[in-house]
C-alpha cells in the first residue's frame with residue numbers, strides 16, 4: 001500500500017521534471033518549474049518516511065534478516081556436524097605426503113570406478129606406477145617412455161570407502177599460488193582411521209621405493225622437492241681399493257646407529273665425508289651406492305645455484321630430515337664463484353658474476369655445516385677435484401670427519417672393472433681371489449692354474465672364442481683406434497656376449513689390466529672404452545695398444561693447450577699402501593684427519 005504511494009509519487013514527481021527538461025529547449029521559463037519539483041521531492045520524502053512506509057521497510061528488513069540468520073545458523077550447524085563426524089585433512093603438493101596419498105588413492109578399489117579424472121605423466125617418484133594406465137607400461141612402445149596416469153580431477157570430488165569409513169576426496173588449487181592440495185574428509189569420530197590411512201600410504205610408498213633412492217633438490221622458493229628416483233646401485237659394482245667401500249659404509253652405519261652415544265657426550269650428531277680426487281674415479285657413484293645400501297634419501301645442495309646466499313643455505317640445511325645424505329658436489333666450484341671469508345657488502349667491490357650466481361660466503365657455509373641451526377643426524381658428503389683449493393676450516397673434523405682420496409685406476413681396479421663388465425647379467429658375483437682359487441681347485445677346463453698378468457690371449461682362447469674374435473673384428477685385425485676411429489658396437493643388446501668361464505674371464509681381465517698403465521686412466525675412461533666392446537671382450541683386450549696411442553695423442557693436444565696438472569700427482573694416495581708416505585697438503589693443518597687410519601674413531 002505504502003509502496004504504491006511511493007511509486008505513484010515517484011512517477012508524478014518525475015513526469016513534470018521530464019517535461020521541464022523537454023520544454024526548456026523550446027524557451028526559457030525555469031522558475032515556476034523549479035518550485036514544483038522541489039515540492040514534489042518534499043512530498044516524496046514525506047511519503048517515504050511516513051509511518052506506513054516505515055512499517056513496510058521494517059518488515060522487509062526482518063524477513064531478510066531472518067533468512068540470512070537461518071542461513072548462517074544452518075551453515076554453522078553443518079560445519080559443526082561435519083567437524084563432529086568428519087575429520088578433514090589436507091596434503092600440500094610440495095610435501096612428500098602428497099605423493100604418498102596419491103599412490104594410496106590409486107590403490108583403492110573404488111578409485112577405479114570414478115567418472116572424472118585428470119590424465120598426467122607425473123610419476124610421484126614411482127616407476128611401477130600403481131596409478132599407471134594398464135597396458136601403458138610396455139618399455140618398448142616408442143621413443144617416449146613417460147607413462148600416463150590417472151589423477152583426481154580438480155573440478156570434482158570423489159567418495160570412497162576405506163575400512164567401513166566413508167571418505168570424500170577433492171583436489172584443490174591453493175588460492176594465490178600455483179600449488180595444489182589434496183583434501184580428504186573422513187567420516188569418523190576418532191583419529192584411528194586417519195592414522196591407519198597415513199601409515200598405509202607411507203608404507204605402500206616406501207615399499208614401492210625399496211629398490212630406489214629418492215633424490216631431492218631445492219626449488220626457487222628454497223624448499224626441498226623430489227627431483228627423481230633412481231634404482232639403487234649395488235655396492236659391488238663400485239671398484240675401489242680393498243676395504244675402502246666397507247670402511248665408508250660401516251662408518252656411516254655405525255654413526256646412524258649410535259645417536260644416544262653422541263647425545264650423552266654432547267657431541268653434535270653429524271658426520272661429514274670429503275671424497276676428493278681425479279674426475280671419473282667413482283666419487284659420485286660411491287655416494288649413490290652408499291645411499292642405497294643404507295636406505296637414505298639424497299638431498300643435493302648446489303652451492304653454485306643462482307641466488308643462494310648464507311641465509312637461504314642455512315634455511316635449506318636446517319630443513320633437512322633427520323636421517324638423510326646431504327650432498328655437496330664439487331664443493332670447490334663455489335670458490336670459483338666468489339665464496340670468501342666474509343659476505344660481500346659493498347656492491348662496487350663485487351664482481352658482477354658473483355651476483356648472477358651464488359652470494360655465499362665461506363663463513364655462511366661453515367655455519368650451515370655445524371652452526372646452531374644445522375640439522376642433526378644428517379650425513380654430509382662433499383666431493384671435489386681440487387682438494388688443495390679447500391679452506392682448512394672447511395676440512396676440519398666436525399665438518400669433514402673422513403677424507404678419502406679417489407685416484408686414477410690401479411691394476412686391481414682395472415682388472416675388477418673388466419671382470420665385472422663381462423660377467424653375465426645376474427651371475428653371482430664373488431670375490432675375484434676366492435673365485436680363482438675355486439676354479440683352480442676344480443680344474444674345470446683342464447688347463448693350468450697360471451693366472452698371472454701378461455698371458456698370451458691367443459693361447460688362452462679356445463677355437464670357438466677365436467672364431468668369434470675373428471668374426472667380430474672382420475678380416476683385418478688392425479685396431480680401429482690405430483685407424484683413428486672408435487669401434488662400432490652395433491645394437492649390442494640384441495646380440496649375446498660370448499659365454500666365458502669365470503677362469504677364462506679372469507685371465508682376460510689380467511691381460512687387460514696388464515696392458516693398461518697403472519694410475520694413468522680414470523675408471524670412467526676405462527668404462528667408456530669397454531662400452532665400445534660390450535659383447536667383445538677379446539677385441540677389447542686386443543685393441544688396447546691402439547687406444548693407448550690415441551689417448552696419448554689426445555693428451556699431447558691437451559698439454560699444448562696448457563692442461564692443468566692432474567690432481568692425482570699433487571695429492572698422493574691415502575689408500576694405496578705401495579705409494580710413498582702421504583704428505584699433508586699445505587693448506588691443511590697437521591691435525592686435520594686426512595688419513596683414514598687417523599680419522600676413523602673406534
Ligand SMILES: Nc1ncnc2c1ncn2[C@@H]1O[C@H](COP(=O)(O)OP(=O)(O)OP(=O)(O)O)[C@@H](O)[C@H]1O
Pocket residue numbers: 237238239240277278279280281282283284285286383384385406523524525527
Ligand atoms: N671406482 C669405480 N668403480 C666402478 N665404476 C666407476 C668407478 N669410478 C667411475 N666409475 C664409472 O664412471 C662413471 C663416472 O663416475 P663418477 O661420476 O662416480 O665419478 P666422479 O669421481 O664423481 O667424477 P667427477 O669428479 O667428474 O664428478 C660412472 O658411470 C661410474 O660407473
